[in-house]
Amino acid sequence: MGNDREILKIVVVGHVDHGKSTVIGRLLYDTKAVPEGKIERVKQISKEKGKPFEYAYLLDAFEEEQKQGITIDITQLQFFTDKRDYVIIDAPGHKEFLKNMISGAANAEAALLIIDALEGVQEQSKRHGYILSLLGIQKVYVAVNKMDLIDYSEEKFNEIRHEMNKFLNSLHVYPLKYIPISAFYGENMTHGSDKMKWYQGESILESIDLFEKEKGLEDKALRFPIQDVYKFDNRRIIAGRVESGTIKVGDEILISPSNKITRVKTVEYWVDRDKRDVVSAGMSVGITVEDEFFNKRGEVISHKNNPPLVSDTFKANLFWMGRNSLIKNKKYKLKLVTQEQECEIISISKVTDATTLDTMENAMEVKTNDVAEVTIRTKENISFDEFKNNPNTGRFVLLDGYDVSGGGIVSDLEKGVQTTSKLSHNHNEITVTCFDEYFYFLAEGSVRKVTGRPYTFGHGDVLPIMGETYLYPNDFDLIDLKSRLSARVRKSRLEEIVGFNEYNYDSVPIIDTNGAYIKIKSQEAFNELINDYEINSHNINKWAAFANKWMDFMRFRQIKFDNALRISEVDYFI
Amino acid sequence: MDHLDRLEAQSIYILREAYKKFGKLGMLWSIGKDSTVLMWLAKKAFFGHCPFPFIHVDTTLKIPEMIEYRDKMAKEYDIKLIVHSNEEALRAGMGPEKGRLECCRALKTDGLQQVVTKYEFEGLILGIRRDEEGSRSKERVFSERNKDSEWDYTNQPPELWDQFKTDFPKGNHIRVHPILHWDEIDIWSYIGRENIPLVDLYFARNGKRYRSLGCAPCTGMIDSNAATVDEIIEELKNTQVSERAGRAQDQEDAYAMQKLRKDGYM
Numbered sequence: 001m002g003n004d005r006e007i008l009k010i011v012v013v014g015h016v017d018h019g020k021s022t023v024i025g026r027l028l029y030d031t032k033a034v035p036e037g038k039i040e041r042v043k044q045i046s047k048e049k050g051k052p053f054e055y056a057y058l059l060d061a062f063e064e065e066q067k068q069g070i071t072i073d074i075t076q077l078q079f080f081t082d083k084r085d086y087v088i089i090d091a092p093g094h095k096e097f098l099k100n101m102i103s104g105a106a107n108a109e110a111a112l113l114i115i116d117a118l119e120g121v122q123e124q125s126k127r128h129g130y131i132l133s134l135l136g137i138q139k140v141y142v143a144v145n146k147m148d149l150i151d152y153s154e155e156k157f158n159e160i161r162h163e164m165n166k167f168l169n170s171l172h173v174y175p176l177k178y179i180p181i182s183a184f185y186g187e188n189m190t191h192g193s194d195k196m197k198w199y200q201g202e203s204i205l206e207s208i209d210l211f212e213k214e215k216g217l218e219d220k221a222l223r224f225p226i227q228d229v230y231k232f233d234n235r236r237i238i239a240g241r242v243e244s245g246t247i248k249v250g251d252e253i254l255i256s257p258s259n260k261i262t263r264v265k266t267v268e269y270w271v272d273r274d275k276r277d278v279v280s281a282g283m284s285v286g287i288t289v290e291d292e293f294f295n296k297r298g299e300v301i302s303h304k305n306n307p308p309l310v311s312d313t314f315k316a317n318l319f320w321m322g323r324n325s326l327i328k329n330k331k332y333k334l335k336l337v338t339q340e341q342e343c344e345i346i347s348i349s350k351v352t353d354a355t356t357l358d359t360m361e362n363a364m365e366v367k368t369n370d371v372a373e374v375t376i377r378t379k380e381n382i383s384f385d386e387f388k389n390n391p392n393t394g395r396f397v398l399l400d401g402y403d404v405s406g407g408g409i410v411s412d413l414e415k416g417v418q419t420t421s422k423l424s425h426n427h428n429e430i431t432v433t434c435f436d437e438y439f440y441f442l443a444e445g446s447v448r449k450v451t452g453r454p455y456t457f458g459h460g461d462v463l464p465i466m467g468e469t470y471l472y473p474n475d476f477d478l479i480d481l482k483s484r485l486s487a488r489v490r491k492s493r494l495e496e497i498v499g500f501n502e503y504n505y506d507s508v509p510i511i512d513t514n515g516a517y518i519k520i521k522s523q524e525a526f527n528e529l530i531n532d533y534e535i536n537s538h539n540i541n542k543w544a545a546f547a548n549k550w551m552d553f554m555r556f557r558q559i560k561f562d563n564a565l566r567i568s569e570v571d572y573f574i
Numbered sequence: 575m576d577h578l579d580r581l582e583a584q585s586i587y588i589l590r591e592a593y594k595k596f597g598k599l600g601m602l603w604s605i606g607k608d609s610t611v612l613m614w615l616a617k618k619a620f621f622g623h624c625p626f627p628f629i630h631v632d633t634t635l636k637i638p639e640m641i642e643y644r645d646k647m648a649k650e651y652d653i654k655l656i657v658h659s660n661e662e663a664l665r666a667g668m669g670p671e672k673g674r675l676e677c678c679r680a681l682k683t684d685g686l687q688q689v690v691t692k693y694e695f696e697g698l699i700l701g702i703r704r705d706e707e708g709s710r711s712k713e714r715v716f717s718e719r720n721k722d723s724e725w726d727y728t729n730q731p732p733e734l735w736d737q738f739k740t741d742f743p744k745g746n747h748i749r750v751h752p753i754l755h756w757d758e759i760d761i762w763s764y765i766g767r768e769n770i771p772l773v774d775l776y777f778a779r780n781g782k783r784y785r786s787l788g789c790a791p792c793t794g795m796i797d798s799n800a801a802t803v804d805e806i807i808e809e810l811k812n813t814q815v816s817e818r819a820g821r822a823q824d825q826e827d828a829y830a831m832q833k834l835r836k837d838g839y840m
Binding site: 005007102106227228230232233235237239240241268269270271273274282283284286297321333335392395396397399401402403404407 | 575577579580582583584586587590591593594617618619620621622623625731732733734735737739741742743768
């Protein structure tokens with residue numbers, strides 16, 4: 001393996017016996033990550049025991065070797081394709097291994113969730129969905145395994161897809177793909193399957209190569225938390241790891257939360273090969289600054305125009321693994337990058353039992369293995385970001401006594417209740433209803449719109465392009481005629497929002513904020529649409545004619561039958 | 575950043591965390607390739623300085639070239655060196671003929687425990703790697719030991735997002751493993767890239783070389799013609815034999831290393 005090859009870490013999750021080991025074993029086999037000798041040996045052992053060879057045994061053989069009598073821990077396996085190297089994190093499905101699973105999955109960049117086609121969505125499928133949501137893993141594929149047991153039926157595959165998608169969307173996990181496979185028979189593992197000609201998408205291995213690695217950290221705002229300050233000689237070196245962004249000699253920098261401003265004088269080094277004037281995300285570096293006032297560990301260096309949030313109160317989603325329950329009004333230690341602060345839980349707005357998925361509002365405590373929405377107050381101000389804007393500075397751990405007992409991500413700072421979903425980027429906001437669903441309710445004989453839980457999607461977020469009753473393309477532009485803004489969505493992610501004056505037609509479908517397809521295929525047609533809107537928008541009697549002329553509401557939607565209006569859904573959001 | 579840059583940055587981050595968090599900190603230097611890479615990383619982390627002592631637990635059974643190399647390096651790189659032997663056990667005649675595991679336990683595990691007690695170390699930096707051997711693969715980066723240096727591997731805390739175990743009761747100490755995530759080929763690639771001076775024993779002479787270094791009576795050479803770093807990397811890419819195959823104590827029984835390490839072995 002070359003040194004400059006890209007590495008992607010994938011966690012494989014799913015209910016026990018849904019075929020995780022077979023999928024992984026098969027991937028290792030098909031990519032030749034398992035030495036010939038080992039395959040032969042496993043085949044030999046299977047034969048001796050009178051069992052047919054299974055790919056899962058390849059993994060068991062690995063485990064036997066690695067386990068050597070100690071506790072079952074997270075297992076890391078490697079394979080590579082022409083494109084890049086992979087590390088597979090195999091997450092044990094059993095409850096008691098939740099702690100290990102979270103430890104492993106916390107470092108994953110993408111996830112593969114395996115569901116048994118016959119058994120469908122099970123308890124652990126859901127629990128693992130939670131963990132993905134909680135850890136903010138957005139790149140998720142769902143593999144519907146054992147398709148052979150349901151005769152490779154497209155219909156049943158779609159049923160499972162809808163059931164799981166509904167659940168995951170309620171957690172704000174939006175899988176990029178659903179892939180029907182039979183790992184045991186190798187169907188749809190490395191190439192298309194003759195048994196499932198109805199499936200137009202890529203196989204598992206091809207899909208995995210399509211995961212796009214997050215390259216964003218360098219391009220995000222500068223966050224350089226001070227790890228330590230050294231005075232071994234006449235230099236006063238501020239040491240730390242650049243968590244995001246880029247910093248160079250001469251930059252004007254802001255130090256939070258103390259709000260001091262200075263400039264970078266030098267970037268320090270020991271051997272000549274490390275001499276450089278610019279350093280960026282991921283590097284462990286040391287700098288000197290022009291004004292030598294007192295700096296200390298925990299302060300965060302940023303550029304002046306793009307500072308971190310500074311506050312003593314924030315909302316968070318957290319999971320608790322402590323021996324004792326997490327309770328209000330008790331002192332815990334919070335660690336967020338290099339900051340350490342005494343803190344308290346001032347409210348527990350919702351607790352979800354990770355086994356039964358029961359939720360409880362305004363709880364008094366969070367038990368071991370539960371997940372919760374809480375508000376945390378630190379003794380003094382700390383610097384941080386919302387997780388969705390910057391994962392490295394948006395997550396933290398809590399210590400109860402000597403032990404790390406919980407982990408969480410900062411969900412937001414805002415107070416107040418949001419009632420509609422929004423797309424947000426660069427201070428531009430578009431209110432959208434395109435992710436609402438439409439049903440014909442048989443009990444009342446009418447079509448109604450069912451609104452999902454409101455959420456604000458920011459730059460780079462994966463959008464829920466597939467709902468129960470709608471499916472948008474991966475690439476599209478969404479326009480808001482009223483506020484004259486356009487959102488660019490590529491590969492399901494929100495890339496940017498710009499004003500109409502900066503908009504250029506890009507040969508992708510355009511939808512409006514309701515999700516209706518706009519019937520234009522050129523810049524000229526776009527200009528004409530805008531003109532027509534200006535003329536008609538003031539006259540309510542012309543709206544329908546305008547909409548019917550330019551829009552096709554059903555292009556990406558369908559209306560499904562349902563029994564009766566659902567008053568309120570069980571809300572799984574954590 | 576390439577693969578080695580990422581490994582290096584992570585290791586430096588870990589070394590700096592250890593230095594910040596532990597008042598009494600020492601680094602174990604076995605004189606082998608891994609702990610020498612660690613020395614190099616420490617010099618980088620602290621911009622040419624080594625703000626903590628290096629500890630060599632000397633069994634007095636080491637290969638003589640190793641001791642020569644140790645003293646030369648310490649001088650050249652301005653390293654504070656603590657050399658300690660378990661004199662009592664040596665006086666009583668301890669050696670591998672009394673049993674390999676007993677010998678390791680007395681001269682290395684107990685020797686190390688004596689240093690920890692004498693200098694009241696809160697943190698010990700070690701150059702072990704996950705890929706070396708089964709029980710090391712289960713290690714955490716910051717791994718707690720009780721006052722008798724025992725390791726409770728069944729109850730290890732999760733290490734989330736580089737938030738390591740830095741809080742613990744007085745009397746315990748933390749083993750810090752900054753190169754846990756490197757593998758053998760990473761080590762050699764880095765030695766080649768950075769041009770780190772190593773003891774000659776690793777490079778083949780007359781068709782033999784050491785792949786892993788330890789005490790003379792219990793460490794075997796392998797057949798090899800790899801006389802340069804590049805040749806060693808090429809050799810490792812094609813081998814099916816494990817790195818510590820030449821270390822006799824590992825082979826004493828299937829769980830030898832696990833048993834040794836539970837009691838405080840490196």
